[in-house]
Amino acid sequence: MNYQDVLFLDKHDPLAAKRQEFSLPADCIYLDGNSLGALPLAAHKRASEVVSEQWGNDLIQSWNKHQWIDLPRQVGEKIAPLVGAAPGQVICCDSISVNLFKLLCSALHMQPDRKLVVSQADNFPTDLYMVQGVSELLSSERCTLQMVSEDTIENALNDQVAVLLLSQVNFRSGKLLDMQKITQKAHKKGILVIWDLAHSAGAFQVELDQCQVDFAVGCGYKYLNGGPGAPAFLYVAKRHQQFVQQPLSGWMGHKAPFKFDAQYIASEGVQQYLCGTPPILSMSVLDAALGVYEKLDMDLLRKKSVGLSELFMQSVDQYEVLSDLHLHSPLQAEHRGSQLAYQHPAAYAICQNLIARGVIGDFRAPDILRFGFTPLYLRYEDIWQAVKILAEIIGDKTYLDEKYTTEQKVT
Amino acid sequence: MNYQDVLFLDKHDPLAAKRQEFSLPADCIYLDGNSLGALPLAAHKRASEVVSEQWGNDLIQSWNKHQWIDLPRQVGEKIAPLVGAAPGQVICCDSISVNLFKLLCSALHMQPDRKLVVSQADNFPTDLYMVQGVSELLSSERCTLQMVSEDTIENALNDQVAVLLLSQVNFRSGKLLDMQKITQKAHKKGILVIWDLAHSAGAFQVELDQCQVDFAVGCGYKYLNGGPGAPAFLYVAKRHQQFVQQPLSGWMGHKAPFKFDAQYIASEGVQQYLCGTPPILSMSVLDAALGVYEKLDMDLLRKKSVGLSELFMQSVDQYEVLSDLHLHSPLQAEHRGSQLAYQHPAAYAICQNLIARGVIGDFRAPDILRFGFTPLYLRYEDIWQAVKILAEIIGDKTYLDEKYTTEQKVT
Numbered sequence: 001m002n003y004q005d006v007l008f009l010d011k012h013d014p015l016a017a018k019r020q021e022f023s024l025p026a027d028c029i030y031l032d033g034n035s036l037g038a039l040p041l042a043a044h045k046r047a048s049e050v051v052s053e054q055w056g057n058d059l060i061q062s063w064n065k066h067q068w069i070d071l072p073r074q075v076g077e078k079i080a081p082l083v084g085a086a087p088g089q090v091i092c093c094d095s096i097s098v099n100l101f102k103l104l105c106s107a108l109h110m111q112p113d114r115k116l117v118v119s120q121a122d123n124f125p126t127d128l129y130m131v132q133g134v135s136e137l138l139s140s141e142r143c144t145l146q147m148v149s150e151d152t153i154e155n156a157l158n159d160q161v162a163v164l165l166l167s168q169v170n171f172r173s174g175k176l177l178d179m180q181k182i183t184q185k186a187h188k189k190g191i192l193v194i195w196d197l198a199h200s201a202g203a204f205q206v207e208l209d210q211c212q213v214d215f216a217v218g219c220g221y222k223y224l225n226g227g228p229g230a231p232a233f234l235y236v237a238k239r240h241q242q243f244v245q246q247p248l249s250g251w252m253g254h255k256a257p258f259k260f261d262a263q264y265i266a267s268e269g270v271q272q273y274l275c276g277t278p279p280i281l282s283m284s285v286l287d288a289a290l291g292v293y294e295k296l297d298m299d300l301l302r303k304k305s306v307g308l309s310e311l312f313m314q315s316v317d318q319y320e321v322l323s324d325l326h327l328h329s330p331l332q333a334e335h336r337g338s339q340l341a342y343q344h345p346a347a348y349a350i351c352q353n354l355i356a357r358g359v360i361g362d363f364r365a366p367d368i369l370r371f372g373f374t375p376l377y378l379r380y381e382d383i384w385q386a387v388k389i390l391a392e393i394i395g396d397k398t399y400l401d402e403k404y405t406t407e408q409k410v411t
Numbered sequence: 412m413n414y415q416d417v418l419f420l421d422k423h424d425p426l427a428a429k430r431q432e433f434s435l436p437a438d439c440i441y442l443d444g445n446s447l448g449a450l451p452l453a454a455h456k457r458a459s460e461v462v463s464e465q466w467g468n469d470l471i472q473s474w475n476k477h478q479w480i481d482l483p484r485q486v487g488e489k490i491a492p493l494v495g496a497a498p499g500q501v502i503c504c505d506s507i508s509v510n511l512f513k514l515l516c517s518a519l520h521m522q523p524d525r526k527l528v529v530s531q532a533d534n535f536p537t538d539l540y541m542v543q544g545v546s547e548l549l550s551s552e553r554c555t556l557q558m559v560s561e562d563t564i565e566n567a568l569n570d571q572v573a574v575l576l577l578s579q580v581n582f583r584s585g586k587l588l589d590m591q592k593i594t595q596k597a598h599k600k601g602i603l604v605i606w607d608l609a610h611s612a613g614a615f616q617v618e619l620d621q622c623q624v625d626f627a628v629g630c631g632y633k634y635l636n637g638g639p640g641a642p643a644f645l646y647v648a649k650r651h652q653q654f655v656q657q658p659l660s661g662w663m664g665h666k667a668p669f670k671f672d673a674q675y676i677a678s679e680g681v682q683q684y685l686c687g688t689p690p691i692l693s694m695s696v697l698d699a700a701l702g703v704y705e706k707l708d709m710d711l712l713r714k715k716s717v718g719l720s721e722l723f724m725q726s727v728d729q730y731e732v733l734s735d736l737h738l739h740s741p742l743q744a745e746h747r748g749s750q751l752a753y754q755h756p757a758a759y760a761i762c763q764n765l766i767a768r769g770v771i772g773d774f775r776a777p778d779i780l781r782f783g784f785t786p787l788y789l790r791y792e793d794i795w796q797a798v799k800i801l802a803e804i805i806g807d808k809t810y811l812d813e814k815y816t817t818e819q820k821v822t
Contacts, residue, residue, distance in 0.1 A: 025468045032471045039467040047692070051458045055638055056450040057436045060443045060771060068639060095687025097661030098509060105548060121673060126662035126687065129675035133660035137516060137549070147673060221688070227466055228479060228691035249544035250508030251537035260776055262532060262558060264540035276506025276537065277632070280639035281458070282690035360471060365671055 001314055009307065009380040014300050021292050022225075022377045029382045029389075032360045034199060034339050034372030037225030037289070046288030047227075050281055071283045072252070072274055075220075078290040079233050082298070083197060083218065084207035089241075091270045092233045092286065093252075093278060096198060096217050099234040100130040100165075102246040102273055103215045106236075107163045107192040108134070108143055109245060114162035115140070118191075121147035124171045127196055131165065150175060154185055161191045168206070169199035169337030172364050174329040176200075176337050180211040187212065198222060201233075203338040203374075204305060205298040208235055215240075223338070223374060224293075226286030231278060236270045250275030292376060304375035305338040308383050312340055312371060315387035321395035322387075328368060339372045344394075352404035353393045359386045412725055420718065420791040425711050432703050433636075433788045440793045440800075442772045445610060445750050445783030448636030448700070457699030458638075461692055482694045483642075483663070483685055486631075489701040490644050493709070494608060494629065495618035500652075502681045503644045503697065504663075504689060507609060507628050510645040511541040511576075513657040513684055514626045517647075518574045518603040519545070519554055520656060525573035526551070529602075532558035535582045538607055542576065561586060565596055572602045579617070580610035580748030583775050585740040587611075587748050591622040598623065609633060612644075614749040614785075615716060616709040619646055626651075634749070634785060635704075637697030642689060647681045661686030703787060715786035716749040719794050723751055723782060726798035732806035733798075739779055750783045755805075763815035764804045770797045 010016060023039045024030065030038060054062040063069050075092035083090065093099065104117065117131045128145065135143040148156045150170065157164065164186045169176050179195060186193045194215040200206050202223030208216055214237050220230030236244060245266065251257050252274035255265045266272040310333065316322045328341040344350060344367060351363035362370040371386070393399050421427060434450045435441065441449060465473040474480050486503035494501065504510065515528065528542045539556065546554040559567045561581065568575065575597045580587050590606060597604045605626040611617050613634030619627055625648050631641030647655060656677065662668050663685035666676045677683040721744065727733045739752040755761060755778060762774035773781040782797070804810050 023463075023467045025470065028470075030470060036466070036471045038470065039462065044462055044467065047458060047462045051450065051455055051638070051696075052434075055447075056434045056455065059436065059439075059441060059449065060447045060773075061766070062639065094505070094509065095661065095689075097687030098505065098659060101659055124662075125665070125671050125673060125675075128673050129660045129662060129665065132675045133658040136656065136660075137658035227462070228473065229688045229694070230692075231690060232687070245547065247544040247548035248509060248512055249540045249547070250506065251535075251540060254536070254540065258776075260536050262536060262539050264536075264543045276508030276643070277640045278506075279642060279690035279693035281641075281696060282693045283640070285462075285692060355472070362471075365669075 001311065003384060006311070006380045006384045013304065013380070015304050015375055018292065018376045019379065024377060027358050029359045029386045031371040031373070031386060032362050033374030033377070034222050035362055036221055036228055037223060037374065038377050040225050040289045040292050042291045043225065043227060043285045043289040047281065047285050050284045068280050071280065071287060072278055073271065075283060075287045075290065076233055076270070078287065079201065079218070079224070082206065082293060083201055083216065083235065084205065084209050085235055086209055086238070089238055089270055090233055090235045091273055092220070092231050092283060093274050094232060096196065096219055096232040097126045097130055098248070099217045099232050100127060100194070101134065102248050103194050103217065103234060104131060104134045104163065106244045106246045107194060107215060110192060110243065111162035114160060115142055115144050116146050116161045117143060117163045117165055118146045118148060118153070118156050118161050119165040120150050120153070120167065120170070122150070122170065122172060123165070123167050124196065124198065127165060127167065150177070153182060157186050157189045157191060159189050161189065163194060164191050165194045165196070167196040167198060169203070171199055172328070172368055172370065173341050174337045174339040176335050179207065179213065183211045183213055199337050199339065202293065204302045213237065220286045224286065225289040227282060227289065229282065230286040231283050234273055236273065241269050246273055248275040252276065301375050305373050306333045308373040308375060308378055308380065309333065309336065309338070309340055311380055311383045312387060315384060319387070319391040321391050324394070338374070339370060342369045343367050344369060346399055349399040349404040350393060353399035354390060356404070357389050357393065359389050412722065414795060417722070417791045417795045424715065424791070426715050426786055429703065429787045430790065435788060438769050440770045440797045442770065442782040442784070442797060444785030444788070445633050446773055447632055447639055448634060448785065449788050451636050451700045451703050453702045454636065454638060454696045454700040458692065458696050461695045479691050482691065482698060483689055484682065486694060486698045486701065487644055487681070489698065490612065490629070490635070493617065493704060494612055494627065494646060495616065495620050496646055497620055497649070500649055500681055501644055501646050502684055503631065503642050503694060504685050505643060507607065507630055507643040508537045508541055509659070510628045510643050511538060511605070512545065513659050514605050514628065514645060515542060515545045515574065517655045517657050518605060518626060519549070521603060521654065522573035525571060526553055526555050527557050527572045528554060528574045528576055529557045529559060529567050529572050530576040531561050531564070531578065531581070533561070533581065533583060534576070534578050535607065535609065538576060538578065561588070564593060568597050568600045568602060570600050572600065574605060575602050576605045576607070578607040578609060580614070582610055583739070583779055583781065584752050585748045585750040587746050590618070590624065594622045594624055610748050610750065613704065615713045624648060631697045635697065636700040638693060638700065640693065641697040642694050645684055647684065652680050655683070657684055659686040663687065712786050716784050717744045719784040719786060719789055719791065720744065720747065720749070720751055722791055722794045723798060726795060730798070730802040732802050735805070749785070750781060753780045754778050755780060757810055760810040760815040761804060764810035765801060767815070768800050768804065770800050
C-alpha cells in the first residue's frame with residue numbers, strides 16, 4: 001500500500017466525520033486511546049455546564065433538577081447497547097477494582113461449595129489483586145485464586161471452580177478471547193463467569209446477553225472517552241438479580257435511599273450494586289461522552305478498527321529497519337481487540353522517543369510497545385505517519401539517546 | 412439585635428473577603444453548604460484546565476506531567492491540617508461508604524476476639540449500612556452491629572466491643588460529640604474508634620492526632636466545597652499503619668503499581684488504602700477547592716460559625732410566629748457542629764416554600780428543617796434575611812399551598 005492508497009481510505013471512510021466530534025491536540029498522533037480516550041467536544045461542554053450552571057448556580061437542587069440522582073442508571077443504559085445488554089442490567093459506579101470486589105463476593109456467595117477463582121495469569125493485575133483481597137478477607141477456604149495461561153483456560157474448567165474471571169481482551173497482547181465458547185464451557189461445569197471489558201467496551205460490539213454472561217465490569221475512560229478516571233460500570237444478568245447480594249451496601253443501593261432507615265434493604269435489580277455518592281462531575285462527563293456512540297454502526301467501527309490495525313502491520317512489514325519488531329498480538333484480526341503489541345528489547349526507549357516525536361503509544365513491561373486504534377478519531381494517514389516515524393527512530397537509532405530512559409506510566 | 416447590628420457584624424467580619432473566592436447564585440441565601448458546598452472560583456478554573464489542557468491536550472501524559480498519579484496523596488495532605496493530622500495519614504479516595512468498608516475490615520482484623528461494632532442509632536444511614544454489609548459478608552460471628560442512642564454511647568463501651576463507629580456531628584441535629592473523651596474511654600476498653608467527619612471536616616478544626624483517633628473518614632463535597640460527589644478521604648493513625656490490611660486491594664494500593672506484578676503487595680503507609688483509578692476530574696476540582704482553606708485561621712472560622720448560628724437562633728426567638736419551631740440542636744454552641752435543626756410538623760412544606768423564596772435549607776425526615784452555616788461565604792445579613800423570610804412563610808402560612816409537597820432530596 002502506498003500513501004495515495006492511504007489517503008483514498010480516509011477519503012472514503014464512512015466514520016471520517018466522527019473525528020470532528022473530538023478535541024485533539026495539534027501535531028500529535030494518538031495511539032493510546034485504549035489508555036485514556038480523547039476529549040469529545042460534548043464532554044467539554046457538559047463539564048462546563050455541570051460546574052457553572054448545575055453546581056455553581058443550582059447547587060443542591062441539581063440532584064433533582066438535573067437528575068444527578070439518576071446518572072448511574074442513565075449512564076449504564078447508554079453503555080448497555082455497546083456491550084449487548086438489554087435494559088436494566090448495567091449500572092455506572094465506582095472503579096473496575098471496587099466493582100470486581102462486589103461481583104466476586106456475589107458470585108462466591110452463589111457458589112457456597114466451591115472456592116476456586118480461575119483467571120488469566122497475565123490478566124490486568126488489579127483483577128488478580130482484587131481476588132487476592134477477597135481471599136485474604138474471607139480466607140482461602142472460601143476463595144482461592146488459580147492463575148492459568150490463556151492457552152489452558154478451558155482445561156482448568158472443572159466442578160471445583162466457582163468463578164472464572166477473564167479479561168476479554170488482554171491488556172498487553174490485545175488477544176481477544178471467545179466469550180461465547182468459554183462462557184458456555186464454564187456454564188457446563190457450573191462455573192459463573194465475570195468478564196472484564198476494559199479493553200472491549202467501545203472498541204467493538206460486545207454481546208453479553210447473547211453469550212449468556214453472568215457478570216461483567218468495564219472501564220469508562222478508555223474507548224468510551226469518559227475522561228481520566230471516569231467511573232466504571234458493571235453488568236449483572238437479569239436472571240441473577242433476584243438472588244445476588246453484595247457487601248458494599250451503601251446508601252445509594254438501598255431500596256428507599258431517602259427514607260434514612262437504619263436497616264439496609266437492598267434495592268431490586270442492578271441498582272443494588274450502587275454504594276456511595278458518585279463523582280457527579282466525572283460521571284456527567286462520561287454521560288456526555290457516550291453521545292458519540294449514539295446511532296453508530298458498530299460494524300463500521302470494527303471494520304475500521306481492523307483496517308487501521310492491518311495498515312499498521314502492513315506498514316511495519318514494508319520497512320526493513322523494523323524487522324526487529326516482533327508482533328506479540330495474534331496475527332488474525334478475529335483474535336484481536338483494537339490494539340497491537342510489538343516486542344523490542346529497547347521498547348521503553350523507543351516509546352519515549354516516539355512520544356517526543358508526537359506519536360503517543362504505550363510501553364508495557366518488560367519489552368512491549370502497545371498501540372491502540374480508536375476508529376472514532378484516528379485516520380489511516382495517522383497510522384501511515386506513525387509507522388514512518390517509528391521506522392525513522394529505529395533506523396536512525398535516535399532512541400538510544402539517554403534522555404529516553406527513566407519514567408513512570410499509567411494504564 | 413437589629414438590622415444595623417447585623418450590618419456592623421458583616422462590616423467587621425475578618426472572613427468577609429473569603430466570599431469573593433466563591434461563585435454564588437444571585438438572589439439566593441444558601442444554607443445548605445453542609446449538603447453541597449458552593450463553587451470556589453479556583454475549582455471552576457481548575458475544572459476548565461483539567462478538561463481542556465490536561466485531558467484534551469496532554470492526554471495520557473498528564474499522569475506524570477500534571478501529577479494526576481499523586482492527587483490522592485496531595486489532596487489528602489491538604490485536608491490533613493484541617494482534621495489535625497500530621498503528614499502521611501490522610502489520603503483522598505473513593506466514597507465515604509467504600510472507605511468505611513475498608514476501615515471496618517481493617518479494625519475488625521485487628522480485633523480477632525471481638526465482634527461488636529457500636530454506632531449511634533441515628534448515625535447517617537450509610538455508616539450503619541456498611542457495617543451491615545460487613546456483617547453479612549463475614550457472618551455475625553465476626554461482625555455484629557449494636558446501635559445505641561447518642562446519650563448512652565459511653566455505657567456501651569466494654570471489652571466485647573471491637574469497634575466504635577461514630578459521626579462526630581450528627582447529620583440531623585448537629586450535635587457535636589466529645590471526640591477526645593469518647594476516644595479515650597473507648598481505648599481504655601481496648602476498642603478501636605472510627606470517626607466519620609462528614610459534617611466536621613472544614614466546619615471547624617478537628618483534632619484527630621491530639622485525640623489519638625485510630626481511623627476516620629470524611630467527605631469532600633460538604634464544607635470542603637469539592638463539588639458534587641467529590642471523592643472522600645480517610646485517615647489511618649501512623650501507629651497502626653504497619654499492622655493494618657484492607658481487602659479492596661486494587662492496583663493503586665500496590666507497593667509498586669507500575670511493575671504489573673501478578674502478586675499483590677500492599678504499599679506501606681496510608682497509600683495501601685487506595686484501590687482503583689480515581690476520578691481525576693472530580694479529585695482535581697476538590698484539590699483546587701481546598702485552596703480557600705490555605706492560611707485560614709480556623710479559630711476565626713469557628714467563631715463566625717458560632718456567630719451565624721447564634722444570630723439565627725436569636726432571630727428565630729424574636730419572631731412570635733416562629734414559636735412553633737422547636738430547636739432540635741443542642742442549645743450550647745460547644746455541643747454543636749455548624750448547623751441547626753428545628754422541628755416543625757410542616758417541616759417539609761416549609762422547606763419547599765423557603766426554596767421557592769430563595770432560601771435553600773434542607774428537610775430531614777420526618778419533621779426537621781436543617782440549616783447549615785458555612786462561614787466562608789455566608790454573611791450575617793443572609794441569616795437575618797433568611798429568618799425574616801421564614802417568619803413570613805410561617806406567619807402567612809404560604810407553605811400550606813399544595814405545590815410545596817412531594818419531592819426527593821439528597822444528603
